[in-house]
Every structure is written in C-alpha cells, then in structure tokens.
Amino acid sequence: xxxxxxxxxxxxxxxxxxxxxxxxxxxxxxxxxxxxxxxxxxxxxxxxxxxxxxxxxxxxxxxxxxxxxxxxxxxxxxxxxxxxxxxxxxxxxxxxxxxxxxxxxxxxxxxx
Amino acid sequence: xxxxxxxxxxxxxxxxxxxxxxxxxxxxxxxxxxxxxxxxxxxxxxxxxxxxxxxxxxxxxxxxxxxxxxxxxxxxxxxxxxxxxxxxxxxxxxxxxxxxxxxxxxxxxxxxxxx
Numbered sequence: 001x002x003x004x005x006x007x008x009x010x011x012x013x014x015x016x017x018x019x020x021x022x023x024x025x026x027x028x029x030x031x032x033x034x035x036x037x038x039x040x041x042x043x044x045x046x047x048x049x050x051x052x053x054x055x056x057x058x059x060x061x062x063x064x065x066x067x068x069x070x071x072x073x074x075x076x077x078x079x080x081x082x083x084x085x086x087x088x089x090x091x092x093x094x095x096x097x098x099x100x101x102x103x104x105x106x107x108x109x110x111x112x
Numbered sequence: 113x114x115x116x117x118x119x120x121x122x123x124x125x126x127x128x129x130x131x132x133x134x135x136x137x138x139x140x141x142x143x144x145x146x147x148x149x150x151x152x153x154x155x156x157x158x159x160x161x162x163x164x165x166x167x168x169x170x171x172x173x174x175x176x177x178x179x180x181x182x183x184x185x186x187x188x189x190x191x192x193x194x195x196x197x198x199x200x201x202x203x204x205x206x207x208x209x210x211x212x213x214x215x216x217x218x219x220x221x222x223x224x225x226x227x
Binding site: 034036038041042043044045046049087098099100101102103104105 | 116203207220221223
C-alpha cells in the first residue's frame with residue numbers, strides 16, 4: 001500500500017471548517033483513500049473513503065486532486081468533539097483480508 | 113451501522129498471569145478480524161490477522177505463543193495475552209471488515225495494565 005504523509009498537528013476554531021491535508025504521491029490507480037479518526041482512548045472510527053471522485057457523507061467531505069497524489073478531508077463545521085487524531089490511509093480494495101496500516105496521523109485540536 | 117464489541121474495556125492483571133480479550137461483531141459476520149496494539153502517544157500497530165476456522169497470521173516481531181488468537185466463529189475472535197509482563201501493558205484494539213461501507217469497524221479497545 002502507498003505511503004501517506006500528514007502534518008503532525010493543526011487546530012481550528014469551533015464552528016469553522018477544518019481542512020486536513022494528506023499526501024499520497026505514490027498512490028496507484030486502484031488504491032482507495034480512507035480516513036479514520038481516533039478520539040482519545042477509543043477505537044478508530046471510519047469517516048469516509050474515495051477512489052478519485054470527491055465524496056461527501058454526513059460526517060465529512062473528501063476532496064481528491066485530479067492526479068490523486070493528495071487529498072483533503074473537510075469537516076465543514078468543526079466542534080469540540082471533533083478533536084482527535086485523523087488517519088489518512090491508502091490501500092487496495094481487495095477483499096476482507098486486506099489489512100489497514102496506520103501512520104502517525106494528524107492531531108486536530110478544535111478550540112472554543 | 114456495523115458494531116464491534118470488545119470486552120473488557122480495561123483490565124489489570126498480575127505479572128505472569130494470562131488475560132483474554134474478546135472481540136464480537138454484533139450485526140454482521142466477520143470471517144477476518146484484526147488485532148492492533150497501541151502504546152501511549154503512538155499509532156496503532158497491527159499484531160495479527162484472525163481468520164475464522166484457521167490459524168491467525170502474525171505480523172513480524174509478534175510472538176504467536178505469547179499472543180494467542182482464536183477465531184472460532186464468524187462473530188467472535190479472542191486474544192489471550194499469556195504470561196503477561198508489565199511491558200505488555202498497552203491499549204489493544206480489534207477490528208473487522210464491514211461489508212456495508214467497505215470500511216473497517218473497530219472495537220472500543222481494551223486497556224491492559226500488568227502490575
């Protein structure tokens with residue numbers, strides 16, 4: 001699976017949009033981009049995933065550049081409860097046995 | 113949505129004893145589950161892949177005789193930390209593939225403290 005690079009941390013004000021970047025310059029054509037987050041002392045939570053089109057769900061939006069070498073997770077109206085470590089993971093969608101490998105992630109701090 | 117239940121959420125045990133952690137998929141069947149370990153301020157590290165009805169696949173450097181994994185049914189995998197030592201103290205997390213959204217659902221984790 002391709003490697004991802006994320007800045008170690010960022011913060012944003014409550015109510016504002018949080019834009020979390022991720023670089024995956026070695027991504028191959030059939031690798032998906034997944035985002036998970038981990039709130040302190042809990043298991044990771046699935047947020048969203050995409051291949052090449054932008055995706056949106058009730059939690060967030062995922063913007064993938066046309067060359068697919070980077071992506072941005074957007075939390076449109078961040079709340080204090082969004083403070084967490086966010087992991088960007090690139091992997092093949094190859095079946096149930098495929099494992100998720102976590103990098104260091106980005107720590108998002110939402111300030112009041 | 114898909115739910116993975118992990119039990120216990122925390123456990124304290126004496127050095128030299130064994131501890132069993134359960135991971136259950138509540139509303140879906142999981143032929144494969146995954147076990148992770150996370151030390152403070154570090155990321156999740158995959159320990160092993162648990163396959164229903166067959167032997168688990170361990171990542172390099174993980175002692176299979178120390179971390180026993182049993183996946184006897186499509187909804188239950190267990191991790192037993194044998195002869196636990198203080199250095200085994202960690203946050204253990206399981207996950208299973210959720211066939212609905214193609215993501216992985218994680219348990220809430222087990223905080224193991226060996227004293």
